[in-house]
Amino acid sequence: MNRDSMTERIYYTDPYAAEFDATVIAIEPAPAEHPDATGVVLDRTAFYPTSGGQPFDLGRLADRRIVDVVDRDDGTVLHVIEGPIETGAVHGAIDWPRRFDHMQQHTGQHVLSAAFDRLLQVRTVSFHLGSSLSTIDLGREVTAGEVARAESEANRVVWEDRVVSIRFADAQEAARLPLRKEPARGGRLRLIEVDDFDVSACGGTHVARTGAIGIIAVLSTERVRGGTRVEFVCGGRALASLRALRDAVASSSTLLSVVGAELPAAIDRLQTESRDSRRQLKDLQARLAEHEAAALADRAEPAGAAKVVLAALDGYDANGLKSLAQSIASRPGHAAVLIRATMPSPIVVARASDLTLDAGAVLRHLTATFGGKGGGRPELAQGGGVQGDPAAILSAARRLIGGA
Ligand SMILES: [Zn+2]
Numbered sequence: 001m002n003r004d005s006m007t008e009r010i011y012y013t014d015p016y017a018a019e020f021d022a023t024v025i026a027i028e029p030a031p032a033e034h035p036d037a038t039g040v041v042l043d044r045t046a047f048y049p050t051s052g053g054q055p056f057d058l059g060r061l062a063d064r065r066i067v068d069v070v071d072r073d074d075g076t077v078l079h080v081i082e083g084p085i086e087t088g089a090v091h092g093a094i095d096w097p098r099r100f101d102h103m104q105q106h107t108g109q110h111v112l113s114a115a116f117d118r119l120l121q122v123r124t125v126s127f128h129l130g131s132s133l134s135t136i137d138l139g140r141e142v143t144a145g146e147v148a149r150a151e152s153e154a155n156r157v158v159w160e161d162r163v164v165s166i167r168f169a170d171a172q173e174a175a176r177l178p179l180r181k182e183p184a185r186g187g188r189l190r191l192i193e194v195d196d197f198d199v200s201a202c203g204g205t206h207v208a209r210t211g212a213i214g215i216i217a218v219l220s221t222e223r224v225r226g227g228t229r230v231e232f233v234c235g236g237r238a239l240a241s242l243r244a245l246r247d248a249v250a251s252s253s254t255l256l257s258v259v260g261a262e263l264p265a266a267i268d269r270l271q272t273e274s275r276d277s278r279r280q281l282k283d284l285q286a287r288l289a290e291h292e293a294a295a296l297a298d299r300a301e302p303a304g305a306a307k308v309v310l311a312a313l314d315g316y317d318a319n320g321l322k323s324l325a326q327s328i329a330s331r332p333g334h335a336a337v338l339i340r341a342t343m344p345s346p347i348v349v350a351r352a353s354d355l356t357l358d359a360g361a362v363l364r365h366l367t368a369t370f371g372g373k374g375g376g377r378p379e380l381a382q383g384g385g386v387q388g389d390p391a392a393i394l395s396a397a398r399r400l401i402g403g404a
Contacts, residue, residue, distance in 0.1 A: 006075030008044035012190060013166065015103060015205040017046040018096045024087045030080045034067055040079040045069075046094055049077050053127040054106050054204045058095040061085070099205065101236055105134045107164060107194075107206040108154075108213045108234030112136065114198035115154040117180055120146055124181070125227065132237070133219065138228045147218055147230065154216045161211035162195040174201065214238065289320065293327035297334055303402040306355050309336040310397055312390035318346035322382055325350035329379070337362070337397040339390060344372065346384045349397070353379060362400050369396060 010017045022042040030037035040061065049071035050056040056069035061081050068080035106129060113124035113136055123139040142150075167190075169177065174189050183189050183201040192202045194210060207213060214235035222229050233241050249260045256266045300307035309328050316324065321338045328336040329350035335357055339345045347366065349359040363374055363381035370393050374383015386393060 007077040010046040020046040061092045062090040104235035108216045112154045115150040306335040310394040312341040344385045348382045
């Protein structure tokens with residue numbers, strides 16, 4: 001690696017540099033995923049390239065919009081900008097609110113990971129800074145109580161407003177320091193130290209004092225591969241998430257006419273009421289079907305050896321028709337063929353156990369003529385997709401049963 005060709009990274013020593021001047025060293029084609037863009041290498045940059053779990057900075061270079069910033073193996077930073085650029089001196093301006101947000105989340109991660117490490121000897125195995133949430137993956141499963149202890153400890157360090165310093169060390173010097181994690185690479189290391197709390201090798205951007213993190217709030221945890229993934233927000237994101245929760249609680253409180261603290265009890269009550277209502281509805285439907293079955297059985301007509309109910313009924317689904325037919329067929333000597341008046345229709349054929357009529361055969365004949373499909377046993381058969389004039393279907397059924 002030729003040190004002279006490497007891009008000087010302003011953010012390594014001055015993470016608060018939001019604007020900078022530089023010289024264009026090379027202009028290159030942009031990566032394939034940005035067809036109308038230009039790749040630019042500068043002698044120095046304050047733009048952070050995607051690395052170490054932290055996303056790249058947005059902003060403007062020579063008044064062109066930055067669409068990507070890439071950390072390359074040769075030590076250069078490639079700025080991908082919209083449109084062309086000329087060689088010479090350029091001015092860069094970072095989207096500062098976005099960068100500062102990343103600094104809050106990233107420094108918060110150092111403090112939270114160190115709190116888990118110091119209090120519970122739990123290692124952080126990976127870190128991801130997302131666009132709305134950040135996560136750390138812990139090396140073992142932790143309890144809700146342990147998470148709360150680490151969260152409290154991390155916020156204590158935030159509120160003590162400790163200095164976060166940057167220094168550089170060679171491998172020998174680093175070996176003598178209490179690094180939280182083995183550095184991933186050798187050579188000259190950049191160390192981030194939270195005063196008297198944590199030392200980590202890291203190339204990311206961090207706030208200068210822990211107070212600027214504001215607050216560290218764990219939102220949820222989930223078990224992943226023998227460890228725990230902890231979702232957290234810091235600073236401005238914690239405020240945004242508090243507002244979102246506040247709005248959700250306020251509208252739920254209005255809907256249920258209770259204060260926020262009474263929401264769980266109110267939801268529990270609603271669920272119980274809803275379960276009771278469903279049970280009552282089911283009971284009433286069963287009684288109604290029983291009543292309807294009795295009324296239909298009274299109008300049964302003789303066909304062969306059976307008294308048969310032939311009816312096209314709306315207001316029932318396939319299961320409702322089946323219950324009704326079974327209820328009619330619970331009467332000795334009775335059979336039923338039930339369809340809906342609206343087509344295509346489900347169809348049920350049922351008969352009492354003292355009859356010899358084959359319900360399955362009747363159903364197969366009817367579907368052969370009127371379409372649909374289905375099957376069943378001699379006592380009960382059902383199908384669906386039957387098409388035709390309801391009266392024609394029922395009179396065909398009467399002929400089949402009368403001839404049986
Ligand atoms: Zn870091």
